[in-house]
Amino acid sequence: xxxxxxxxxxxxxxxxxxxxxxxxxxxxxxxxxxxxxxxxxxxxxxxxxxxxxxxxxxxxxxxxxxxxxxxxxxxxxxxxxxxxxxxxxxxxxxxxxxxxxxxxxxxxxxxxxxxxxxxxxxxxxxxxxxxxxxxxxxxxxxxxxxxxxxxxxxxxxxxxxxxxxxxxxxxxxxxxxxxxxxxxx
Numbered sequence: 310x311x312x313x314x315x316x317x318x319x320x321x322x323x324x325x326x327x328x329x330x331x332x333x334x335x336x337x338x339x340x341x342x343x344x345x346x347x348x349x350x351x352x353x354x355x356x357x358x359x360x361x362x363x364x365x366x367x368x369x370x371x372x373x374x375x376x377x378x379x380x381x382x383x384x385x386x387x388x389x390x391x392x393x394x395x396x397x398x399x400x401x402x403x404x405x406x407x408x409x410x411x412x413x414x415x416x417x418x419x420x421x422x423x424x425x426x427x428x429x430x431x432x433x434x435x436x437x438x439x440x441x442x443x444x445x446x447x448x449x450x451x452x453x454x455x456x457x458x459x460x461x462x463x464x465x466x467x468x469x470x471x472x473x474x475x476x477x478x479x480x481x482x483x484x485x486x487x488x489x490x491x492x493x494x
Contacts, residue, residue, distance in 0.1 A: 314341065314480070314487045319384060320392045321413040323400040323458055325450055327428035328418040329467055329475060334394035336476045337483075344391040348399060351379045360396070373398065377405050384412045397450070401457050410460065414486065416479060417461035422448055424469050462486060 320337065322330040331347055338345035349360050352375050356363055363372045376399055383393050393413070399405045400415070409415050420428075425447045458464075463482045467475050 314484050316390060316414060316483070316487055318389060319413040320483065321384075321400075321409045321415045322392065322394045322418060323409070323415055323461055324397065324418040325420065325425055325447065325454065325458075326397045327425040327447075328397075328420040329428075329472075330394040330397075330418055332472055333418060333467075333475055333479055334392045336472055337479055338392035340476065340480065341390075341392070344388060345394070346383055346391060347394045348376060348380055348383060349394075349396045351383065352376055352396075355379060369398075373402055377402060377408075380405055381408060384408060397454075400461070401454055406457070406460065410462070414463065414483065415461035416463045416465060416483065417458045418467050418475075418479075419455070419458065419464055420467045422451060424467065425451075427469070 320334075322334040322337075324330055334347075335345045352363070352372070353359055356375065358366070360372070363375070376396060380393070380395065380399060383391075395405075395409075400409060400417075422444065426444050429443055429447070463479075463486050465475070465478050465482050467478075
């Protein structure tokens with residue numbers, strides 16, 4: 310199915326925390342033989358501290374400004390073809406969403422609440438879930454954000470399944486999207 314993928318722009322992974330953006334994105338890049346970049350890691354490298362620290366020291370608004378700048382840079386710098394994993398709030402920011410929709414192929418990894426809770430419960434790298442009821446916060450984020458994520462070019466429903474299976478679904482969806490683009494272009 311990889312031979313059916315014809316793209317000339319980056320692939321951007323979007324979705325809530327725990328959906329698998331980083332693990333699936335990294336595996337996708339490896340499978341396609343292209344670079345992988347995690348926007349949160351790029352933000353941390355630029356700031357010299359963790360995302361959690363940025364949130365606590367400077368607040369979410371400053372983090373979103375940095376995120377927008379980093380994602381713009383990632384979309385504009387070679388190589389053109391790469392996989393970019395974004396933080397869960399990136400695609401919600403209108404300016405970031407507009408950039409991604411105009412200059413990349415966006416893939417929403419859609420996951421249900423139970424899966425997100427299972428995957429995020431034992432991590433201390435999620436600023437919004439620290440010292441909070443993760444189920445309640447994730448349910449609220451689903452309500453607030455799933456309509457916006459649905460604007461992505463591609464939606465792949467993820468389940469409690471192997472990375473290999475999810476990766477196969479993503480590759481098939483990208484191949485199908487790519488072929489539609491070839492027919493319309």
